[in-house]
Amino acid sequence: MSRRPSLSDVAKRAEVSVSLVSRILSGDATVRARPETQQRVHEVAAELGYQPHGAARALRLSRAGALGLVVHEVSNPIHAEIIRGAQAAATAAGQVLLLSDAPELAANADAFAQLVGTGRIDGLMWQGSGEDYDDELVARAARQLPTVLVNSRPRAGVPALRLDDEAAAWLAVEHLIELGHRHIAYVGGRPGADLTERRYAGYVGALRDHDLSVRPEWTVEREWDAPAGHAAMAQLLAADPRPTAVFVANVVVAVGALAAAREAGVAVPEQLSVIAVHDAWFVAHGAPPLTTVRLPLDRLGAEAVQRLLSGEAGPAPAGDPATERGIVLADPPPKLLVRGSTTRPEGMR
Amino acid sequence: MSRRPSLSDVAKRAEVSVSLVSRILSGDATVRARPETQQRVHEVAAELGYQPHGAARALRLSRAGALGLVVHEVSNPIHAEIIRGAQAAATAAGQVLLLSDAPELAANADAFAQLVGTGRIDGLMWQGSGEDYDDELVARAARQLPTVLVNSRPRAGVPALRLDDEAAAWLAVEHLIELGHRHIAYVGGRPGADLTERRYAGYVGALRDHDLSVRPEWTVEREWDAPAGHAAMAQLLAADPRPTAVFVANVVVAVGALAAAREAGVAVPEQLSVIAVHDAWFVAHGAPPLTTVRLPLDRLGAEAVQRLLSGEAGPAPAGDPATERGIVLADPPPKLLVRGSTTRPEGMR
DNA sequence: CTGAAAGCGCTTACAG
DNA sequence: CTGAAAGCGCTTACAG
Numbered sequence: 113m114s115r116r117p118s119l120s121d122v123a124k125r126a127e128v129s130v131s132l133v134s135r136i137l138s139g140d141a142t143v144r145a146r147p148e149t150q151q152r153v154h155e156v157a158a159e160l161g162y163q164p165h166g167a168a169r170a171l172r173l174s175r176a177g178a179l180g181l182v183v184h185e186v187s188n189p190i191h192a193e194i195i196r197g198a199q200a201a202a203t204a205a206g207q208v209l210l211l212s213d214a215p216e217l218a219a220n221a222d223a224f225a226q227l228v229g230t231g232r233i234d235g236l237m238w239q240g241s242g243e244d245y246d247d248e249l250v251a252r253a254a255r256q257l258p259t260v261l262v263n264s265r266p267r268a269g270v271p272a273l274r275l276d277d278e279a280a281a282w283l284a285v286e287h288l289i290e291l292g293h294r295h296i297a298y299v300g301g302r303p304g305a306d307l308t309e310r311r312y313a314g315y316v317g318a319l320r321d322h323d324l325s326v327r328p329e330w331t332v333e334r335e336w337d338a339p340a341g342h343a344a345m346a347q348l349l350a351a352d353p354r355p356t357a358v359f360v361a362n363v364v365v366a367v368g369a370l371a372a373a374r375e376a377g378v379a380v381p382e383q384l385s386v387i388a389v390h391d392a393w394f395v396a397h398g399a400p401p402l403t404t405v406r407l408p409l410d411r412l413g414a415e416a417v418q419r420l421l422s423g424e425a426g427p428a429p430a431g432d433p434a435t436e437r438g439i440v441l442a443d444p445p446p447k448l449l450v451r452g453s454t455t456r457p458e459g460m461r
Numbered sequence: 462m463s464r465r466p467s468l469s470d471v472a473k474r475a476e477v478s479v480s481l482v483s484r485i486l487s488g489d490a491t492v493r494a495r496p497e498t499q500q501r502v503h504e505v506a507a508e509l510g511y512q513p514h515g516a517a518r519a520l521r522l523s524r525a526g527a528l529g530l531v532v533h534e535v536s537n538p539i540h541a542e543i544i545r546g547a548q549a550a551a552t553a554a555g556q557v558l559l560l561s562d563a564p565e566l567a568a569n570a571d572a573f574a575q576l577v578g579t580g581r582i583d584g585l586m587w588q589g590s591g592e593d594y595d596d597e598l599v600a601r602a603a604r605q606l607p608t609v610l611v612n613s614r615p616r617a618g619v620p621a622l623r624l625d626d627e628a629a630a631w632l633a634v635e636h637l638i639e640l641g642h643r644h645i646a647y648v649g650g651r652p653g654a655d656l657t658e659r660r661y662a663g664y665v666g667a668l669r670d671h672d673l674s675v676r677p678e679w680t681v682e683r684e685w686d687a688p689a690g691h692a693a694m695a696q697l698l699a700a701d702p703r704p705t706a707v708f709v710a711n712v713v714v715a716v717g718a719l720a721a722a723r724e725a726g727v728a729v730p731e732q733l734s735v736i737a738v739h740d741a742w743f744v745a746h747g748a749p750p751l752t753t754v755r756l757p758l759d760r761l762g763a764e765a766v767q768r769l770l771s772g773e774a775g776p777a778p779a780g781d782p783a784t785e786r787g788i789v790l791a792d793p794p795p796k797l798l799v800r801g802s803t804t805r806p807e808g809m810r
Numbered sequence: 811c812t813g814a815a816a817g818c819g820c821t822t823a824c825a826g
Numbered sequence: 827c828t829g830a831a832a833g834c835g836c837t838t839a840c841a842g
Binding site for chain 2: 116161163164165166167168170171176177178186187189192193195196199200203208209210211212213216220222223225226227229230231232256338342367368370371374392393394397398401
């Protein structure tokens, strides 16, 4: 771990100027140095293991070469996929990814300033999850650097990238209807969150499309976690009449819902079909394996990186779709993964 | 998003020198400027929203103020917990966390160089998982900056932080024995991986401690994923005699093992008890809820940050325990979480 | 076409 | 004690 070689070390050793080394190594096409000189420079650089110093470049170019990603909870498999997509895209673009945690940034102003205000990143991706503090923080970040919300509608004037949640919900409910279900309940996430609203819209759309009515007592929204799903399912199982199928707006919530059905002695899928939006590796191994609708969460991360890097994430002009409704990533489309938690309703088998 | 204010902007506005502003804002105790001057500087800085430029500081101080963390798979709940711990500790220390992906770094030399060779980070944490490429990459990184392996034994002379895997395994098997089991099988991870070896040692230790013999046909090691757990369980269920309990070295593997038992019509825990090392939120909601042994994975990440920041992670002196056997984080100790997948063996109920 | 010089925004040893 | 100056390692407009 000796001192890292600098450009001037290479220059000295190759007996040319620092400027020339910089130009040659950066592939400047206007360089006309003799081929053997160029080769020597490359050789010396390789020999010394020269690597441009990131901070020096960043300072000189006023470009950090890094992107920030803020998520709410790494352990959430949905967030993990977003991280993975962003991470891969950033790396492919020669950028480095800085990971941060939304609750922490909300609690620690220094941490927020450190991430957003010091020029360490050229752009910020913020995974939206409808928390109260999100709006203010995101708006503050957007004032300082290109920012894009991920998996959320636009908030506080900040452009957003989202998935086709409505289509995903529609597809899921359509599946239940095709199986013969007419009594389909809805379990959402946090009330008022845009994700739950859009999925609810898809649920309602599919029901209406088949002349099925929406029953308020079959609609329950609590929170984006498994305990909430547990409570929601318990509530639905007590409803009269009881639905024969439940559409759950989120796979994490569905894990809790499934557990509640099991504890209540209600067999899934025999007595109750359950389907959820988003896939996670472990639900394929559950009892029963959960039928889900997969959305391209990794592309969401990747696309956010692209936008940031292409400069489209700057202060959006009024009327820009990204800031108005959010850019919807409709490709690849939602995909139905039929597993063991859905089947025909009891009377129809 | 106008140009960020620099120290000289603050200096001009406060009518003092740049040096003095720097000293005042950094809390230099030798500063004797008039209190009102100091206050004015602070006010102007706040007014302008001054934040020191990260790259400039990094260049000047030859310190990036950032740490790198390399993991093998973000979607793995075990890795997620390590990330969380490292992330929180880094933030608390005023450092920023750079996340990268081991398989990607193995495949993309530029990405590796970008992360390790450009001075962007002051230290690197590498989550070990026994991949072939790990050794070379980690050794290469360690030649360039302070590096510490996380959740692994030392490799290639690089110091390591690990958990008390043997104690965790021992505790798990001990639990099975206390329930009355005498026929206990072992499902590991990738053969030869140090994690599986240490957990196997705990398994063997607990058995021997109770004068139970270790049967080779009840020991199966495949891979660290759910399909491997599935295959391993299928193999054990075909064994003659069949074990009454299975200790699984990893919760992800256990998810697959549980599914295999279910598919084979073997009731857990009635006909077969299953216990695993490491906890994950979703296994508490499974059927049955999985009994696990929790280890402080988040502390592993946090402790790695501490070591890197305290400078103890430099080139280790020969005979250093961190490089010889690895530092074991024994506190808090492994914790048994008894849930629904373990019970007394059939004959004893 | 190539080299010397300026300058990105800091920190700090040094001179006054 | 405070200010001016140097310098961290780059890139690039400018002069030769």
